[in-house]
Amino acid sequence: MMDQDTLEMLRSSLRHVLTQDSGGPLAGRLHELGWDEVVADDSSTALRTMFEVKGDTLSSADALGPRLAAVLAESTGDDRLASATVALASPFGPSRWDEGTDHLVIDAMTLSATSSATTVVVPVGAAPRLAIVVAHVGLTSTPLGGIDESFGAHRLTGDIEADAIEWIDDRLAATAWNDVVSHGRWLVACELVGIARHVIAAAAQYTGERVQYGRKIGTFQALQHRVASAHSMVIGAGHLAAEAGNAGDDWSALVAKAMAGQAAEFACTQAQQCYGAIGFTWEHEFHRYLRRTYMLDRLFGDWRSLEHEIGIRLQATGVVPHIGSL
Amino acid sequence: MTDPPTDALADALADASAHPLTEQLAAATFESASEYAAALERFLRTDERAGVYIGYRPPSLEDSSRHMAGLQALLFDTGWSRLGWPVRAGGLGGDPRFRAAMFETLWKLDIQIPEPFTTLEILVPVLLVFAPHLADELLPSLLRGDEGWAQAFSEPDAGSDLASLRTRLEPDGDGYRLTGQKVWSTYGHLAQRSVLLARSGGPGHKGLTMVLVDLDQTGVEVRPIRAEDGENHFSEIFLDDAWVPGDRIIGQLGGGWAVAMYMLQWERGAWGWLQQGRFHSRLQHALQLAPAEPSHAASLGHAYTLVAALRLHTRETVERLAREETLGPEVSIDKLLLIDAELATWNAIRDHVGPRFELDEELHWLRAEYLFSRAAPIYGGSQEIQRTLVAQRVLHMPRES
Numbered sequence: 001m002m003d004q005d006t007l008e009m010l011r012s013s014l015r016h017v018l019t020q021d022s023g024g025p026l027a028g029r030l031h032e033l034g035w036d037e038v039v040a041d042d043s044s045t046a047l048r049t050m051f052e053v054k055g056d057t058l059s060s061a062d063a064l065g066p067r068l069a070a071v072l073a074e075s076t077g078d079d080r081l082a083s084a085t086v087a088l089a090s091p092f093g094p095s096r097w098d099e100g101t102d103h104l105v106i107d108a109m110t111l112s113a114t115s116s117a118t119t120v121v122v123p124v125g126a127a128p129r130l131a132i133v134v135a136h137v138g139l140t141s142t143p144l145g146g147i148d149e150s151f152g153a154h155r156l157t158g159d160i161e162a163d164a165i166e167w168i169d170d171r172l173a174a175t176a177w178n179d180v181v182s183h184g185r186w187l188v189a190c191e192l193v194g195i196a197r198h199v200i201a202a203a204a205q206y207t208g209e210r211v212q213y214g215r216k217i218g219t220f221q222a223l224q225h226r227v228a229s230a231h232s233m234v235i236g237a238g239h240l241a242a243e244a245g246n247a248g249d250d251w252s253a254l255v256a257k258a259m260a261g262q263a264a265e266f267a268c269t270q271a272q273q274c275y276g277a278i279g280f281t282w283e284h285e286f287h288r289y290l291r292r293t294y295m296l297d298r299l300f301g302d303w304r305s306l307e308h309e310i311g312i313r314l315q316a317t318g319v320v321p322h323i324g325s326l
Numbered sequence: 327m328t329d330p331p332t333d334a335l336a337d338a339l340a341d342a343s344a345h346p347l348t349e350q351l352a353a354a355t356f357e358s359a360s361e362y363a364a365a366l367e368r369f370l371r372t373d374e375r376a377g378v379y380i381g382y383r384p385p386s387l388e389d390s391s392r393h394m395a396g397l398q399a400l401l402f403d404t405g406w407s408r409l410g411w412p413v414r415a416g417g418l419g420g421d422p423r424f425r426a427a428m429f430e431t432l433w434k435l436d437i438q439i440p441e442p443f444t445t446l447e448i449l450v451p452v453l454l455v456f457a458p459h460l461a462d463e464l465l466p467s468l469l470r471g472d473e474g475w476a477q478a479f480s481e482p483d484a485g486s487d488l489a490s491l492r493t494r495l496e497p498d499g500d501g502y503r504l505t506g507q508k509v510w511s512t513y514g515h516l517a518q519r520s521v522l523l524a525r526s527g528g529p530g531h532k533g534l535t536m537v538l539v540d541l542d543q544t545g546v547e548v549r550p551i552r553a554e555d556g557e558n559h560f561s562e563i564f565l566d567d568a569w570v571p572g573d574r575i576i577g578q579l580g581g582g583w584a585v586a587m588y589m590l591q592w593e594r595g596a597w598g599w600l601q602q603g604r605f606h607s608r609l610q611h612a613l614q615l616a617p618a619e620p621s622h623a624a625s626l627g628h629a630y631t632l633v634a635a636l637r638l639h640t641r642e643t644v645e646r647l648a649r650e651e652t653l654g655p656e657v658s659i660d661k662l663l664l665i666d667a668e669l670a671t672w673n674a675i676r677d678h679v680g681p682r683f684e685l686d687e688e689l690h691w692l693r694a695e696y697l698f699s700r701a702a703p704i705y706g707g708s709q710e711i712q713r714t715l716v717a718q719r720v721l722h723m724p725r726e727s
Contacts, residue, residue, distance in 0.1 A: 204721045218724040221710075224717030231716055232662035236635030243638050259631050310630055311623030320610040323634045324641055326359045326427050 002045050010038060014050050018059035026061045044245035051187045055194025058292055060150045062112035064187055071183045072121060075176035076168055081132070084119040085110050086180060087156050088299070090144075095124045095131075104131055104165055106139070106158040113154050114141040120156065121168075128177055130168040133160055148291040182253040185300045189241040189253070189260035192296050196234040196260070196267040199289050203227055203271035210276075217274070226270040230263070237263035243324045251313075252323050254306060261303030264293045351405035353420025359427040366406050366431045375400055379437045383691040387441075387557040391516050394440035398471035401428075407443075408469065415454060416466030421648035426599050426641075433603035436611070441513055442474050447596045449475055449521055452536075452589050456577035460538060464519075476517035476541075478508040478563050479586065485510075486711050488523070489531040489583070493565060495524035502526075502570040504539060507562065510705075514561030515550040518542055522563075523582050534582035538574045545569065555697035591653035593706055598640035598660040605633045605671040608695065612675040615682070615689075622677040629674035632667040639663050655719035658712040665709050668702040 002010070017029045030036075038046045047067070054063055065085060073082035087095075090109035098105050108122050116139055122131045133139065139158040146153065168176065204227050207218030217223055237259045244256035268290045272279050279286040297303055314320060356362040370376045379397045384390030401407035402416075410424030411417025425447070432439055446469065453461040467473050484491035493506025504524055511520065520539050527533030541548055545568035550558035577585040609629065643660055646653060676683050676696060683689060683696075703709035717723045 200721075204717075204723050208722075208724045215726065216724040218717075219726040221714060224723050225710065225713040227721060227723065228713040228716035229662065231721060232659045233635075233666070235659050236632070236639055236663050239638035239642070240631075240635055255631055255634050258627065259635055262631075304624065307627035307631060308624040310627030311625065312620065312627075314609070314626055314630060315613065315618035315620075315623060318610070318613045320606050320613070320630065322430075322606060322637065324638050326363070326423055326430065326641065326644070 002042055007045070007049065010046070010049055011053055014053040015057055018050075018054055018061050018063070019057050026063060027066060044242075044248075047187060048190045048242060048245045051190035052194035052197075055191035055196075055292075055296075056198045058150070058195075058288055060152050062152055064184065065111040067187060068111075068180050068184055069121075071179050072176055075179040076172055078168070080119060081121060084121050084132070085112075085114045087114075087120055087122045089123060089128075090155055092155065095122050097124060101159075102162045104133075104158075104160045104162070106133075106156060106160060108156045109144060110141065110154045110156050112152045113143070114139065114156055122156075123177060127174065129170060130173040130177060131160075132166040132168065133158075133164060134166070136160060136164055138164075146295070148288075148295040150288070151292065151295050153295075178250060181300055182250045185253040185257035186241065186244045188296050188299050189237070189244065189256040192257075192260035192264040192293065193234065193238050193241050195289055195293055195296070196230070196237065196264040199264075199267045199271045199286070200227060200231050200234060202285075203274040207274050223274050226273060230267040230270040233259075233263045233266055240323070247323070251321065255310060255323060257300060258303045258306035258310060261297040261306070265297060265303070268293050351409065352418050353409050353424060356409075356420075356424075359423040362409060362424055363427040363431045366428060367435065369404070369406065370431070370435055370437065373400075373404075376437075381436050382438055384438065385690070387559065388516070390438065391441055391513075394438055395442075395471050397437070398440040398442060402470040411450065411465075411469060412454065414458075414465075415450060415461050416469045422596065422644055423648050426596070426644045429600045429603050433607040436607060439600065439604075440471065441516075442468075442471055444597065444600060445475060445477065445513065447600065448477065448589055448593045451592050452521070452576065452585060455588065456536070456585050457538070457575070459573060460576070464538075473519065474513060474517040475519045475521060475538075476511045476514040476561070478511040478514065478520045478522040480510040481507060482509055486708055488586070489534070490529075491523060491525060491534070493522070493524045495526040495535055495537060495570070498569075501572045501574075502537065504537070504545075504565040504568040504570055506565050508565070509551075509562045510560045511548075511563050512560050514541070514563055515548050515558060517548075520563065521576065523586055526582075527580050531583040532580065534586070535579050536576040536582040536585040537570050538576060539565075539568055539570050543569060553698065554700060555694040557694060557698070559698070590707075591647070591657050594657040594661045594664075595640065595643035595647060595653060597706075598636060598664045599644050601664055601668065602633055602637040602640060605629075605636070605667060608675060608692075609633070609671060612678050612692075615692075616679050619678070619680070622674070625670075625674045625677045629667070629670040632663070632670045636660075636663045636667040655715050658707070658715040659720070661707060661712045662709065662716065665702045665712075668699050672696045672699040 013033050017033055020029060050063060068086040069084045070082055072086055073079055087108035087110050090107055093107035095104065095106045095108050106122050114120060116137050117135050119135060120133045120139060122133060124131055136158065138160055139156060141154045141156055144153040144155045207223050208216055210217045240256040240259045244252040272286065275284060275286055278284050382393060405418055407428060408416065408418040409420045410422055413419055429439060450465060453465060468475060479488060481491045481493060493504060493508060496503050508522065514520065518541055520541055522537055522539050523534055524537060525533050526535040545566045547564040549562045551560050551562060553559040640660055683693065718725050
């Protein structure tokens with residue numbers, strides 16, 4: 001376990017590494033930081049901290065992609081996949097097998113640009129089969145701006161012939177994809193918690209500066225209550241994200257992501273009202289946090305869908321499990 | 327803390343129902359609170375005296391109070407409820423996690439928590455710190471349930487604004503006399519004594535003193551109040567020159583506010599843990615009452631998510647209390663999470679159960695609990711008070727000058 005001082009130092013280093021514009025790829029910068037040892041020592045705390053800092057700083061670095069690849073490699077026992085790009089379903093897809101041409105028609109999303117020298121894993125279908133495409137010139141990667149230009153998402157398209165594709169064994173693929181989704185949910189939950197904490201702290205500070213009717217607007221109970229209600233919700237989300245990392249199971253990751261998504265959205269709603277009109281402009285940073293919140297909430301399931309899924313699973317089993325023990 | 331009991335321990339506890347465990351059952355026996363929980367579960371499942379409490383649905387609060395008193399005495403006599411309380415108070419040692427584990431186990435087996443346990447969580451720690459002389463004398467019979475105590479703070483004109491209370495405490499010979507009126511005293515009409523906050527000096531929070539007053543004396547009249555759920559949850563207490571012996575002051579004369587503030591960390595912290603156990607248990611019970619309806623899944627999932635957050639947050643609070651940390655204004659966050667979880671839980675239960683919820687006589691107890699849940703944003707410091715405290719004392723938003 002990391003002590004408070006170590007954790008503080010780690011935060012500060014990560015803040016630097018994640019917000020550096022130059023200095024090469026993230027992996028290299030993390031390596032210089034001694035990241036591998038930190039993760040070996042306490043991976044749950046290290047990764048949670050990294051994604052909280054990423055949320056707090058709105059970093060554009062693709063920290064998630066390599067994590068998904070690492071999990072996929074571990075789950076499948078296929079070391080080649082550790083440096084692969086894991087594609088996710090895109091709203092323009094799905095990627096599909098074309099019976100007529102015997103080609104895989106790929107339309108997916110990646111979390112950063114994909115070069116034609118990379119191995120790509122593409123989910124195909126709802127309970128996805130996983131296709132491995134090794135360094136193929138037929139793949140095209142184009143920026144997907146959308147609501148958050150700085151997020152770095154890319155659309156991956158291509159029309160790939162059958163003999164350039166290797167399929168991961170279906171049973172293995174089902175388990176592995178489940179692991180990828182759970183790991184992704186956990187880390188995105190941490191990032192959303194980082195965003196929400198930032199948004200609340202910034203809003204609380206602003207209400208101590210802005211004066212109307214001759215008083216700081218933070219003295220108005222209406223605004224105090226907005227910020228306080230968001231704060232308690234984010235505290236709850238933080239606990240769930242931390243526990244999901246320690247437990248490492250699907251259920252706690254699902255619940256953590258559901259809570260983090262709504263806590264971040266709720267925090268943004270309350271903060272926006274504190275800022276009034278200035279928060280509605282590009283002169284203020286707020287809109288960037290709002291955009292990132294929406295982007296992340298959508299990844300691996302938006303919070304309303306996830307809460308519905310939680311309810312469906314509870315109804316199906318008739319059991320209401322405890323997350324975390326004494 | 328998830329290891330199962332060791333074989334040796336399992337053997338030692340195998341004939342638990344035959345022997346009182348007070349000697350062998352000490353905190354030191356258990357590696358962890360969860361090991362204790364597993365042993366307690368085995369005891370409750372096998373001891374025939376415990377059977378009548380599993381799945382018991384109270385027809386009324388008074389009936390529940392009588393019935394569950396038997397469980398309180400059983401748990402005390404067998405030693406199980408004495409873990410987590412210091413020896414001087416009639417306990418067997420160990421930190422509050424044992425109590426938390428006991429609540430967890432009772433809910434797991436669908437056993438109602440005896441009402442006085444919730445009061446103990448709040449009053450016993452206060453007595454141990456601020457009135458050790460009273461703790462030694464009175465706590466064993468309180469823990470066993472031989473007598474009941476009630477908290478009396480609020481007054482008709484002092485609710486959220488507690489420091490404006492007016493009940494007077496005047497010196498008289500070698501003791502004091504109390505005159506005034508208290509209200510919202512939980513289980514007041516079932517109690518023999520009350521921990522009561524009164525005014526011994528000037529206005530404001532500096533003139534307050536905490537006392538322990540006997541309720542079965544002339545000069546005291548207790549009238550139950552029928553609450554929204556139809557049950558007598560709280561009482562009015564009328565005090566007319568009621569006698570308080572000189573040694574019944576809790577803390578310092580004029581130091582009542584500090585005692586009340588100390589109490590809050592237990593009231594808002596430990597209470598939240600106890601309640602999350604109830605919410606898990608009730609959600610699970612509701613699932614058995616009606617067929618699954620996909621359109622209510624979101625309501626259920628929302629409730630579960632908030633209850634899981636409450637569980638993890640109050641677990642941390644219990645651990646901090648176990649380390650004897652002093653909790654500050656952040657305990658208001660426990661209450662805010664509790665309010666959200668409690669309301670969402672009962673909304674989901676009502677959604678899931680459907681029209682039987684309003685109409686089925688068998689579900690009287692469930693409706694009563696539902697209706698009582700509507701008090702969550704009001705009791706023990708309203709939602710508004712908690713939000714103000716979090717904004718000003720935790721987030722340091724500006725205060726009006």
